[in-house]
Amino acid sequence: MTKALAAAQPVAPPLLLALPGNEGLAEALARELGGELGTVDVHRFPDGETLVRIGTPVTGRSVLLAATLHRPDDKLLPLLFLAATARDLGAARVGLVAPYLAYMRQDRRFREGEGVTSRYFAHVVSEAVDWLVTVDPHLHRHESLTDIYTVPGVVVRAAPAISAWIGAEIPRPLLVGPDSESAQWVLAVAEGAGAPALVLEKVRRGDRVVEISVPDVERWRDHTPVLVDDIISTARTMIETVAHLRRAGLAPPVCVGVHAVFAGRAYEDLMAAGAGRVVTCNTIPHPSNAIDLTERLAHGVRSALAANGVRLALVSRGAQRGEAHQSAPRQAMRRP
Numbered sequence: 001m002t003k004a005l006a007a008a009q010p011v012a013p014p015l016l017l018a019l020p021g022n023e024g025l026a027e028a029l030a031r032e033l034g035g036e037l038g039t040v041d042v043h044r045f046p047d048g049e050t051l052v053r054i055g056t057p058v059t060g061r062s063v064l065l066a067a068t069l070h071r072p073d074d075k076l077l078p079l080l081f082l083a084a085t086a087r088d089l090g091a092a093r094v095g096l097v098a099p100y101l102a103y104m105r106q107d108r109r110f111r112e113g114e115g116v117t118s119r120y121f122a123h124v125v126s127e128a129v130d131w132l133v134t135v136d137p138h139l140h141r142h143e144s145l146t147d148i149y150t151v152p153g154v155v156v157r158a159a160p161a162i163s164a165w166i167g168a169e170i171p172r173p174l175l176v177g178p179d180s181e182s183a184q185w186v187l188a189v190a191e192g193a194g195a196p197a198l199v200l201e202k203v204r205r206g207d208r209v210v211e212i213s214v215p216d217v218e219r220w221r222d223h224t225p226v227l228v229d230d231i232i233s234t235a236r237t238m239i240e241t242v243a244h245l246r247r248a249g250l251a252p253p254v255c256v257g258v259h260a261v262f263a264g265r266a267y268e269d270l271m272a273a274g275a276g277r278v279v280t281c282n283t284i285p286h287p288s289n290a291i292d293l294t295e296r297l298a299h300g301v302r303s304a305l306a307a308n309g310v311r312l313a314l315v316s317r318g319a320q321r322g323e324a325h326q327s328a329p330r331q332a333m334r335r336p
Helices: 003-008 023-032 073-087 116-130 159-169 180-193 235-247 266-272 294-307 315-319
Strands: 013-017 038-045 050-054 062-066 093-098 133-135 155-156 173-177 197-199 202-204 208-210 223-231 254-260 277-281 290-291
Touching: 003 013, 013 023, 023 062, 023 155, 023 294, 050 073, 062 073, 073 093, 073 116, 093 116, 093 294, 116 208, 155 294, 159 180, 159 254, 159 277, 159 290, 180 197, 223 235, 235 266, 266 277, 266 290
Parallel strands: 013 062, 062 093, 093 133, 133 155, 173 197, 173 223, 223 254, 254 277, 277 290
Antiparallel strands: 038 050, 202 208
């Protein structure tokens, strides 16, 4: 068989390994990709050390680690250990599917002596995996992921899915970006939804103190404001914007975020501030998830695998609705 013909042949389905808490993500991707769900044990010993075990053969396989990386510090070591273990056991390649990619906001030295953690985190992850797929990383001062990541990366855009949801759910929407950093999300979503858009100005006085310019909204009183941002963390920016819009006499705004980080009581505080509804994409599991990006993520994974010489067989919609293939059950782990 020639190399060209061999390259054109579909290969074994990818093996998806879920970090704890990411089982739903792995199962959904396995259905979309026709992949196999592998078994993983991540065990924390009383002394705080971690042991990982992969219970499914990985030799010669494309292994996909499913791990959305909000609150990343407790997840990084298990992720690195799983990637290293997969390689050690003979995996052909190891990719990372991280719908939310952490440590993107500290992209420069804001004060003397600070570390540029976006760069350090990218270096560590790049050493562990062959490629990554993520959703709308916070590329504020970076042109692209390749500015800091040295492995190929596929960026999945949430805007088309958000636009479709707004078009189906919100009558006469007015897209509102709470600050200049949100402009890329708001304008893309507004264009897809065929809706007007405003981008406001934000002045941050501290970690939890934010001032927002009062928008001129007289001409938009018969519209439903839709606030769109990539990350909802403390939600202070959206809370301040909601308050201004409500004082201006507009309808209760619908708040849409790509990534539902929600630090502390941010979600409850946002609802209490007067939001009519809070909706997020399912990049981070949260009760507000209403916009499903699984199909778009699977397309990104296919692109990443194809760039690495792996072409997956197409999966019928009927097969996707069925159960993903599940490997043997887990066994208890013991320390030697």
